[in-house]
Amino acid sequence: MTGCEILAKAEFMNPGGSVKDRTAYSIIAEAEAAGELKPGDTIVEGTAGNTGIGLTVVGQAKGYRTVIVIADNQSSEKIQLLQTLGAKVITVPEKPYSDPGNYIRQAQRLAEEHGWFWANQFDNINNSLAHYTTTGPEIWKQTSGEATAFVSSVGSGGTLAGTSRFLKERNPKILTVCSDPYGAAMWSWFKHGNLNTKDGDSYAEGIGLTRVTKNLEGVSTDEAYRIEDQTALTIIHHLLRDEGLFVGLSSGINLAGATCLARERGPGQIITTILCDSGIRYRSKIFNREWLKEHHLNPDLPLESIFHEDIH
Numbered sequence: 001m002t003g004c005e006i007l008a009k010a011e012f013m014n015p016g017g018s019v020k021d022r023t024a025y026s027i028i029a030e031a032e033a034a035g036e037l038k039p040g041d042t043i044v045e046g047t048a049g050n051t052g053i054g055l056t057v058v059g060q061a062k063g064y065r066t067v068i069v070i071a072d073n074q075s076s077e078k079i080q081l082l083q084t085l086g087a088k089v090i091t092v093p094e095k096p097y098s099d100p101g102n103y104i105r106q107a108q109r110l111a112e113e114h115g116w117f118w119a120n121q122f123d124n125i126n127n128s129l130a131h132y133t134t135t136g137p138e139i140w141k142q143t144s145g146e147a148t149a150f151v152s153s154v155g156s157g158g159t160l161a162g163t164s165r166f167l168k169e170r171n172p173k174i175l176t177v178c179s180d181p182y183g184a185a186m187w188s189w190f191k192h193g194n195l196n197t198k199d200g201d202s203y204a205e206g207i208g209l210t211r212v213t214k215n216l217e218g219v220s221t222d223e224a225y226r227i228e229d230q231t232a233l234t235i236i237h238h239l240l241r242d243e244g245l246f247v248g249l250s251s252g253i254n255l256a257g258a259t260c261l262a263r264e265r266g267p268g269q270i271i272t273t274i275l276c277d278s279g280i281r282y283r284s285k286i287f288n289r290e291w292l293k294e295h296h297l298n299p300d301l302p303l304e305s306i307f308h309e310d311i312h
Contacts (some may be wrong), residue, residue, distance in 0.1 A: 001304075003267025006258045007143065008275045009135070012247060016050075016057040016277040018277035019135075020121075021207075023158055024054030026130030028062065028117050031116065037117050039063050045119040046107035047072070048155070049078030050277055054213060055119055056087040067116065071095075075207055077281045097211060111228040112181040123214040127158030128165070135159065136166025138309035139272050149175035149222075149265075151258045153207040153250050154186045159274060172245075173267075178224040179257025182233075184208035186216075190224040202229050203285065203295065204249040206276070223264075225250075230297055231306045233286060235259075235291040236279065237299040246279040249286050 011019035031037040043059050045052055053067035057064045066087040070079060071094040082089045095101045101111075104122065111118035121127050137184040139147055149169055152160040164176035180187035182200030186209055189195055197210050209216075232252030237254075239245040254273040261271055285291050292299055 002259060002262035004269040004271055006255065006262065006264035006271045006273065007147075007249070008258075008273045012275060012278040014054075016054040018050040018054065019159060019274055019280070020050040020155075020277075021054040021057065022130040023051055023121055023127045023156070024058045024119075025135075026126045027121065027124055028055070028058050028064070030126040030129070031117060032062075035118045035183055036153060036298050037064065041065075042067060042116040043119055044069070044107050044111050044114075044116045045121065046102070046104035047121065047280070049074050049082065050206050051119070051156070052082055052089075053078065053085065056082060056085045060086055060290055062241070067110065069103045069110070071103050075282050076284055077203075081281070089189050089258075107137025121158070122156045125138070125214055127131055128162035128215040131159050134163075135274075136163045139163065139212065140167060140170055141190060143272065145170065146270050147174055147260055148269045149177060149258075149271045150194070151177040151179050151252045151254055151261060151271060153179045153181070153204075153257070153276075155183070155207045155208045155250075156217070157186075157209060157213045157219070160221075161215045161219045164221070168192065175222040176220075177261055177263070178221045179253050179255055179260075180224060180226055181208050181253055182226055182228060185210045187224045187226045190221045193291045199226070202226075202249075203297075204229065205282070206248075207250045207253065208304045223261060225260045227253045227260075230301070231256045232304045233297050233299060234301045234303060238303045240279065245275070247275045248277045248279050248282050250277070251275040256306075263307065280302075 008226040014021035056066045072091040151256045167174045181202030185195040236252040258271045
């Protein structure tokens, strides 16, 4: 289709089922090393789900209690999984980061009130460190140093920041690319230097950042793309039907960005990206035909129909 090789790391194979396991382990390990976490302590975090799952899995193994604050519009599967794993889950109405009722703000407040450890994935640079020390080196080794690009959507910024920093240090010619859903701000930030979020909306969970976190400070990209939900949806349903891969919408956004880069820069590239998590966490939404119909999304569009024009 493009004459390029697109390679995606299967992060749904991690113990907690997502790329955020790397972040969770790094944050906990570095907090232990710094004396900020001691046996029996409680970890609290505001999350769209996957980081909370990772923190709960690692926390259980290390003897920590976890309290997870999550917006009530996230998938019921993730909320139920958090509870099954042993986390105390507090669901709150979806509010912007500027609002004191935002799930991140509420997690910070609980940490201050109870003396709990706040993971703070968005501004804790041990998040990006996880990818600098693991994801980047793995991609470099697994492609024998021949990768020509790395594409990532942005949730907290850790995956894009840490992985791209490592790869750029090894070879400055490796392109780093942001793949963003509509309604997020990072495409606008990397392309135009502003945080415009008024270009649409997305049903993708766990990505769609609207501010520059500490993990993203100083990060630049060689390219950025905005991806429509329908494009990402078509890709993930194609993967399920034709390749037996069951992944979430953020993985589709990553693969769409990789495909855009392949089409734009031409054949011969080795483009790397991330399959963030399993589609099992979104069965009630993006793999539910009734839900898709209600939200005007079509899972049956042919793959060749979605790249009829360039995406910028």
